[in-house]
Amino acid sequence: MELSRTAPQDKGRRHSAGVIRRATLTWLILLGLTTLSFRLxxxxxGNVLMFTVLGLTLIKGHLVTSEFMGLRHxxxxxxxxxxxxxxxxxxxxxxxxxxA
Numbered sequence: 343m344e345l346s347r348t349a350p351q352d353k354g355r356r357h358s359a360g361v362i363r364r365a366t367l368t369w370l371i372l373l374g375l376t377t378l379s380f381r382l383x384x385x386x387x388g389n390v391l392m393f394t395v396l397g398l399t400l401i402k403g404h405l406v407t408s409e410f411m412g413l414r415h416x417x418x419x420x421x422x423x424x425x426x427x428x429x430x431x432x433x434x435x436x437x438x439x440x441x442a
Contacts, residue, residue, distance in 0.1 A: 368409040375402050392439050396432055403428045 379395045386394070407424045408414040 365409060368405050372402055372405060389440075393436070396436055400428050400432050 375398050379398050382391055382394055404425070407428075408421070411424075413421050413424060
């Protein structure tokens with residue numbers, strides 16, 4: 343019995359390459375947002391900085407959960423759970439900062 347050499351392997355390679363490209367693009371976006379946060383820390387201060395960096399952090403958290411944790415294709419309940427977790431932690435940090 344001879345196995346086909348073209349169909350399954352080629353499809354798998356294209357899928358893997360697409361996943362790698364998407365992960366690399368996400369990683370580069372994460373690096374860019376981190377660099378932006380760092381640069382803002384040197385130029386802006388106060389509540390504007392805190393809320394901007396916190397917002398960028400929430401965006402980065404969403405990118406990590408959807409791409410690197412694989413929740414992009416998960417059931418909507420799991421995506422909601424992670425979004426609520428990120429918003430809860432972000433709100434607690436903002437509240438603690440404003441109370442200090």
